[in-house]
Amino acid sequence: MYLTREEEAILSGEHGPEYQKAMKALVKLGEALGAERLVKVVHAHISGISYQNIGDAGLEFLEEYSKVKVRTYTTSNPIGFDMNLWREMGIPEEFYAKQLRVVEALKKMGVNETFTCTPYYIRKPLIGEHLAWGESNAVLYANSVCGARTNREGGPSTVFAALIGKVPYMGVHVDKNRRPQVLVKVNVPLKNQLYAGILGYIVGTYVKDKIPLIRNIGKISDDIAKALCAGLGTSSSTPLCFLENISPEISKTKIEYSELEKIEVDTQDFKNVIEAYEALNSADTVFLGCPHLSYREIIKVYRYVSKYDRKAETPIVLVTSRKVFDEIPLHVKTLFKRKNVRLIRDTCFVVSPLKYLGIGKVLTNSIKQAYYLSNIHGVKVGLCETRKCIGIAFGER
Amino acid sequence: MEFKGRGLVEGYVEGIALVSEEPISFLGDIDPETGTIVRKDHELYGLTIKDKVFAFPYGKGSTVGSYIIYRLRKNNVAPKAILNVRSDPVVIIGCVISDIPLVDMLPEKFFKKIRSGDKVIVDAYKGVVRILK
Numbered sequence: 001m002y003l004t005r006e007e008e009a010i011l012s013g014e015h016g017p018e019y020q021k022a023m024k025a026l027v028k029l030g031e032a033l034g035a036e037r038l039v040k041v042v043h044a045h046i047s048g049i050s051y052q053n054i055g056d057a058g059l060e061f062l063e064e065y066s067k068v069k070v071r072t073y074t075t076s077n078p079i080g081f082d083m084n085l086w087r088e089m090g091i092p093e094e095f096y097a098k099q100l101r102v103v104e105a106l107k108k109m110g111v112n113e114t115f116t117c118t119p120y121y122i123r124k125p126l127i128g129e130h131l132a133w134g135e136s137n138a139v140l141y142a143n144s145v146c147g148a149r150t151n152r153e154g155g156p157s158t159v160f161a162a163l164i165g166k167v168p169y170m171g172v173h174v175d176k177n178r179r180p181q182v183l184v185k186v187n188v189p190l191k192n193q194l195y196a197g198i199l200g201y202i203v204g205t206y207v208k209d210k211i212p213l214i215r216n217i218g219k220i221s222d223d224i225a226k227a228l229c230a231g232l233g234t235s236s237s238t239p240l241c242f243l244e245n246i247s248p249e250i251s252k253t254k255i256e257y258s259e260l261e262k263i264e265v266d267t268q269d270f271k272n273v274i275e276a277y278e279a280l281n282s283a284d285t286v287f288l289g290c291p292h293l294s295y296r297e298i299i300k301v302y303r304y305v306s307k308y309d310r311k312a313e314t315p316i317v318l319v320t321s322r323k324v325f326d327e328i329p330l331h332v333k334t335l336f337k338r339k340n341v342r343l344i345r346d347t348c349f350v351v352s353p354l355k356y357l358g359i360g361k362v363l364t365n366s367i368k369q370a371y372y373l374s375n376i377h378g379v380k381v382g383l384c385e386t387r388k389c390i391g392i393a394f395g396e397r
Numbered sequence: 398m399e400f401k402g403r404g405l406v407e408g409y410v411e412g413i414a415l416v417s418e419e420p421i422s423f424l425g426d427i428d429p430e431t432g433t434i435v436r437k438d439h440e441l442y443g444l445t446i447k448d449k450v451f452a453f454p455y456g457k458g459s460t461v462g463s464y465i466i467y468r469l470r471k472n473n474v475a476p477k478a479i480l481n482v483r484s485d486p487v488v489i490i491g492c493v494i495s496d497i498p499l500v501d502m503l504p505e506k507f508f509k510k511i512r513s514g515d516k517v518i519v520d521a522y523k524g525v526v527r528i529l530k
Contacts, residue, residue: 025493028405032489032501047460054461057429057468061494134460154460156490 001030001168002037010164018068022160029157030168039130039169041150044070044162045119046111047077047134048155050351051099058155059102066105071165075114075122076106077135078292080352082344083115089344090356111162115346116321118226118292120146127248130173132161136233137226137291137368143240145225147248149173152239172239179253180213180242182206183260188267190217193227194385197367198273200231202265204238213242213255220246223297230291230368273383277370280382282314283363286393287349288386289319290369295327298343302332304390305339312340314363314393319348340393349373363389400507404524405484408498412477414515414528415449416508417441422458423465423491432474441513450517451476452508456488466491478519480526482508500524 003011011027013020026038048054049062080099081091107113114122117135125131125148133139133150134157142148151171153161161167172178184203190196203212212232220228225246232241242250288301301318318341325345336343349359350372361380364370373379384392418440421427426436432447446469456462466488469475475497479488484501492499498521511517511528518527 021494025490028489028493029486032403032405032484033486048464053459054464055429057464058461060471061464061467154463154486154490156460156463156494157486160490 001027001035003027007038016068018065019163022065022163025157025160026164026166026168030170033168033170035168035170037169038166039173040166041072041130041132041161043119043123043125043129043131043133044072044074044158045077045131045133045135045138046074046106046155046158046162047153049077049102049106050080051095051102052080052351052353054102054155056098059098061156062102062105062159065159065163066108068163069110070162072162073123074111074162075116075119076111077117078115078348078351079103079346082346085344089352090358091353092356095353109162114321114323116292116323117348118294118321121292121294121321122323130167132158132167134158137230139239140229140233140241141226143172144229144243144247145222150239152237178240178249179211180255180260181210182212183257183262184212184214185262185264186214186216187264188270190220190224192365192385193224194365194383195270196220196224196227197231197365198270199265200228200233201235201273201367202269203241204232204234204236206263207236207238209237211238211240211242213244213260215244217244223294226291226294227366230366234368234371273367277374278380278382280361280363280380281392281397283361283382283392284314284359285362286314286316286389287319287362287364287369288316288389290348290350290364290366292348293318293320293324295324298324298328299332301341301386301390302335304387305341306335308339308394310394311338312393313395316341316390316393318343320345322346350376354379363392365389398510398528398530400503400526402480402500402503402524402526404500404521405489406492406497406499406521408478408496408521409519410450410477410498411516411518412448412450414511414513414517415441415444415446415451416511416513417451417453419453420455420457421453423456423462423487424459427465427469429465429468430472430474432469445474446476447474449476450478450480450519452480452511454482454508456481456485458487460487462487463491463494466497467495470495470497478521480519500526
């Protein structure tokens with residue numbers, strides 16, 4: 001691999017052992033996977049920081065590297081609880097203390113404490129920008145909706161990319177690897193987050209690591225595109241999909257339609273996915289916010305719950321980033337409290353120690369959340385669209 | 398018998414091989430405190446990778462696996478070297494940060510020949526592995 005003089009110096013240890021290791025990891029990765037050089041990134045997003053997931057192994061690692069600072073703008077994924085509500089959430093002291101050490105290590109490194117899976121709401125990437133992002137929904141959103149460039153980095157590689165401020169120039173950083181391979185025709189209107197997520201999930205099951213071009217989806221909002229990306233990231237390892245009317249690169253990409261594999265997605269495919277989960281008409285909790293809710297999505301929930309003159313029988317948990325949380329007007333937060341709607345931040349059920357929270361039956365509009373809750377945490381999950389989730393919380397059957 | 402692969406993380410070690418036919422997910426398959434293989438349906442269930450030359454086709458699963466490899470090293474229960482058909486990013490990063498010699502792209506016949514219990518010499522500077530029988 002070609003290295004600049006400065007990169008060589010880092011590799012030979014002139015910047016200390018931490019940077020040396022970080023550089024070595026990137027170079028070895030690049031060499032193994034055929035990169036010719038490194039490329040600068042404008043934004044790294046570190047995933048894998050919940051103590052629930054990384055345990056003492058990850059904690060020790062992050063503490064060792066916290067002696068040095070990141071060299072690019074860096075944000076961080078959700079942690080195991082809301083920093084302000086951990087006691088109320090029933091998080092044990094020991095878990096809290098360990099998670100806090102992870103947070104302190106990141107702070108020392110100079111990582112922004114964003115604790116969200118939606119770094120694109122913190123800093124929206126521009127077309128053509130190189131990034132080093134972990135978190136599959138964010139990677140897909142950055143590549144597919146924003147037209148920026150990032151491979152699907154893993155937790156440790158995002159740390160190294162942040163420390164060096166570079167990644168190996170390979171995968172979807174390179175023009176020629178940003179071409180669709182599978183043409184997907186959707187024969188069902190994408191009316192809401194639930195359907196968009198499931199479409200992504202179905203497509204992902206089929207394409208695995210190939211890049212799909214999804215057509216016939218009409219003009220979908222960024223929120224719907226976000227749900228689609230999250231579903232696709234759940235069942236595939238592809239970092240990029242082309243979404244008709246959304247992806248900025250489509251018009252500039254030369255597409256040989258006749259050479260693409262073709263699939264169609266029909267109503268029955270959607271039904272099959274929904275029916276694989278429970279048919280719940282009650283739950284311990286209604287969960288909305290996978291990926292973390294946007295401002296618009298929260299206001300939409302506000303409008304729905306305002307229509308009820310009583311409080312929800314089942315708590316409705318809304319999860320978002322602390323940035324969006326701070327933007328939500330006070331009257332909205334006050335109404336949420338009255339209606340048994342809990343707006344929390346920094347976390348998500350998938351990365352929190354659920355066994356302490358005593359949640360066994362969840363309703364959600366997110367296939368990603370449903371998939372991980374049932375597979376990792378053994379929780380019973382039902383899938384419904386947002387309005388129906390809220391209706392059930394208010395006792396409508 | 399000598400086999401040529403690609404040295405990804407440098408080092409020179411001699412040790413006893415432990416061979417898994419299945420791919421390994423360090424998160425979930427290996428106990429980071431003891432180095433024991435803890436996945437119940439794994440062919441090597443109950444054995445330890447500590448101080449072994451650990452051969453498996455490739456890594457899979459969560460990228461937290463790199464941290465598990467790092468923890469194995471901290472706990473002094475890491476393998477002496479890792480041999481793969483094809484190393485994935487989880488194993489590459491795990492070995493770099495833990496200074497565990499890593500060789501991949503070994504020929505198919507290497508994996509047919511090598512058995513758990515064989516004595517091997519790994520020269521990861523040159524990417525060469527010798528089985529002493």
